[in-house]
Amino acid sequence: xxxxxxxxxxxxxxxxxxxxxxxxxxxxxxxxxxxxxxxxxxxxxxxxxxxxxxxxxxxxxxxxxxxxxxxxxxxxxxxxxxxxxxxxxxxxxxxxxxxxxxxxxxxxxxxxxxxxxxxxxxxxxxxxxxxxxxxxxxxxxxxxxxxxxxxxxxxxxxxxxxxxxxxxxxxxxxxxxxxxxxxxxxxxxxxxxxxxxxxxx
Amino acid sequence: xxxxxxxxxxxxxxxxxxxxxxxxxxxxxxxxxxxxxxxxxxxxxxxxxxxxxxxxxxxxxxxxxxxxxxxxxxxxxxxxxxxxxxxxxxxxxxxxxxxxxxxxxxxxxxxxxxxxxxxxxxxxxxxxxxxxxxxxxxxxxxxxxxxxxxxxxxxxxxxxxxxxxxxxxxxxxxxxxxxxxxxxxxxxxxxxxxxxxxxxxxxxxxxxxxxxxxxxxxxxxxxxxxxxxxxxxxxxxxxxxxxxxxxxxxxxxxxxxxxxxxxxxxxxxxxxxxxxxxxxxxxxxxxxxxxxxxxxxxxxxxxxxxxxxxxxxxxxxxxxxxxxxxxxxxxxxxxxxxxxxxxxxxxxxxxxxxxxxxxxxxxxxxxxxxxxxxxxxxxxxxxxxxxxxxxxxxxxxxxxxxxxxxxxxxxxxxxxxxxxxxxxxxxxxxxxxxxxxxxxxxxxxxxxxxxxxxxxxxxxxxxxxxxxxxxxxxxxxxxxxx
Numbered sequence: 226x227x228x229x230x231x232x233x234x235x236x237x238x239x240x241x242x243x244x245x246x247x248x249x250x251x252x253x254x255x256x257x258x259x260x261x262x263x264x265x266x267x268x269x270x271x272x273x274x275x276x277x278x279x280x281x282x283x284x285x286x287x288x289x290x291x292x293x294x295x296x297x298x299x300x301x302x303x304x305x306x307x308x309x310x311x312x313x314x315x316x317x318x319x320x321x322x323x324x325x326x327x328x329x330x331x332x333x334x335x336x337x338x339x340x341x342x343x344x345x346x347x348x349x350x351x352x353x354x355x356x357x358x359x360x361x362x363x364x365x366x367x368x369x370x371x372x373x374x375x376x377x378x379x380x381x382x383x384x385x386x387x388x389x390x391x392x393x394x395x396x397x398x399x400x401x402x403x404x405x406x407x408x409x410x411x412x413x414x415x416x417x418x419x420x421x422x423x424x425x426x
Numbered sequence: 427x428x429x430x431x432x433x434x435x436x437x438x439x440x441x442x443x444x445x446x447x448x449x450x451x452x453x454x455x456x457x458x459x460x461x462x463x464x465x466x467x468x469x470x471x472x473x474x475x476x477x478x479x480x481x482x483x484x485x486x487x488x489x490x491x492x493x494x495x496x497x498x499x500x501x502x503x504x505x506x507x508x509x510x511x512x513x514x515x516x517x518x519x520x521x522x523x524x525x526x527x528x529x530x531x532x533x534x535x536x537x538x539x540x541x542x543x544x545x546x547x548x549x550x551x552x553x554x555x556x557x558x559x560x561x562x563x564x565x566x567x568x569x570x571x572x573x574x575x576x577x578x579x580x581x582x583x584x585x586x587x588x589x590x591x592x593x594x595x596x597x598x599x600x601x602x603x604x605x606x607x608x609x610x611x612x613x614x615x616x617x618x619x620x621x622x623x624x625x626x627x628x629x630x631x632x633x634x635x636x637x638x639x640x641x642x643x644x645x646x647x648x649x650x651x652x653x654x655x656x657x658x659x660x661x662x663x664x665x666x667x668x669x670x671x672x673x674x675x676x677x678x679x680x681x682x683x684x685x686x687x688x689x690x691x692x693x694x695x696x697x698x699x700x701x702x703x704x705x706x707x708x709x710x711x712x713x714x715x716x717x718x719x720x721x722x723x724x725x726x727x728x729x730x731x732x733x734x735x736x737x738x739x740x741x742x743x744x745x746x747x748x749x750x751x752x753x754x755x756x757x758x759x760x761x762x763x764x765x766x767x768x769x770x771x772x773x774x775x776x777x778x779x780x781x782x783x784x785x786x787x788x789x790x791x792x793x794x795x796x797x798x799x800x801x802x803x804x805x806x807x808x809x810x811x812x813x814x815x816x817x818x819x820x821x822x823x824x825x826x827x828x829x830x831x832x833x834x835x836x837x838x839x840x841x842x843x844x845x846x847x848x849x850x851x852x853x854x855x856x857x858x859x860x861x862x863x864x865x866x867x868x869x870x871x872x873x874x875x876x877x878x879x880x881x882x883x884x885x886x887x888x889x890x891x892x893x894x895x896x897x898x899x900x901x902x903x904x905x906x907x908x
Contacts, residue, residue, distance in 0.1 A: 379598070379601040391549075394556040394557060405563075
């Protein structure tokens, strides 16, 4: 999953990003189902199914539709080499930060915790270094994948009530961001985030 | 049962806003907005007795003194905005469709905020706070323009990232709890977390708190994550800014306060206090220096909100005395800031601008509004006889009492600097020859009458704190486990 997050740092088209996201979500759903199998927790199967439906089917379809309207990314703030190097540093940082967590956990899945944290940090990097509104949204979706991964690996997921609420929020948030991407396009005639800097002190 | 009276009126009002034509919808909205306020007062009585209201037996909803304080603020601001929102005066210039959208969404917004402060489950609280971001983001561009779209995009991206980080913190805390006690059903309830806190791993809880502070701090407007706030609060329609500055920041601080309680119980109080102190100081400093440079009064009010959030955050770090001051400050600020924004909206509609250089002679053109606006700003400055003076004084006392003389001195200086710059801007707006092309007089000044209520509240809070309120605040401090 972490490797898939590196793709947006290096490719430039929205379609590549969306495809990376779809594969990432698929992997997440698979991992969740696997954890459900090994831990015998039936609720996790439901979570995996929700993930599959929402993030592998619905959202990528919406992303594809938006991509057809708006076209591809322009040069981001950091070039590919710097981005991948920074990502490497962030993953190392995640390993350091996650040390106490590894010590505290007794779950067999705990080895993946630093990677989940690394994914979270790399997604933050994506959001910060992209220039197009749509790619920032995809970065945000990857961030959510990272958090879900952390939840599954560290604690076999959170209680179902919370999980459903989180999904609803994620879906609503995505839809609202979609609305905004359209609004930005209408008022600014472009999705270049650099244009969104009129408001200064 | 009481929760029904607290939570369902906003939803009903939202539906009414969509279904009914504008005039009856407004009436329904105002009436329904008073119901949660009444419910909050009932909760107040129960909280004074020290008994948290719980429903149902499994304790999904739980309102202790801290929740009640927040619920009172939210209900009050909701009622204020219901009265002064779009559709109130004749000068608004809002289309019926916009008014309808505002009524519906602002009520859903109130519902999510009330929900966030009365649920017992940390995860559901997170869901509610995320929902507040989404709903308020939809309302910011009520009048679509490049500026408002930009502001709301920044808002939703920065706050969603922040909230996601807060969720990471939540997951980390849950993870530690699960390691100790296994995946219990009620594991994400406050009461359960608080009870188990002493056994949680120190390192993990510290890491979790860092994520939580950064995450919820983004929503609260703490630096350095505050960059979305001036834009969002300035570009949003004034009644929405009133709700956001008055209560949304408070709800985010509430979340931080709740988690601080867990961290304190886990024995990491010094760590938490240190972090809160640093971030609070940084916030007040950045806000004060930005205030000096402002050219627009809505942005000025927004930066003032950041300053006050920073002050409240500081209070949380200064022991029981500080927490009392912080809670009092929260209440005072909610009342004062929401009133100020609502009146700023009226000024904006008359003058068609928010820049200081183009707004002069307010006392001549809108005498009643000007008087109320001046009162609101004077209150925000922390001058007696208004309430913020008392809470800021209490904050400084707490600072000196807990052995932070230098930090308190710095904050005092910053507050004075902010005072001078706001006062200067206010004087420029009130006096002088009226701007050109601006009509004089207030045709609907009776609409303004309810604004006397918050002014009266601020006066009462400043002159003599009623014992029922100080009792409630004291119970709130008790919740922190002292």
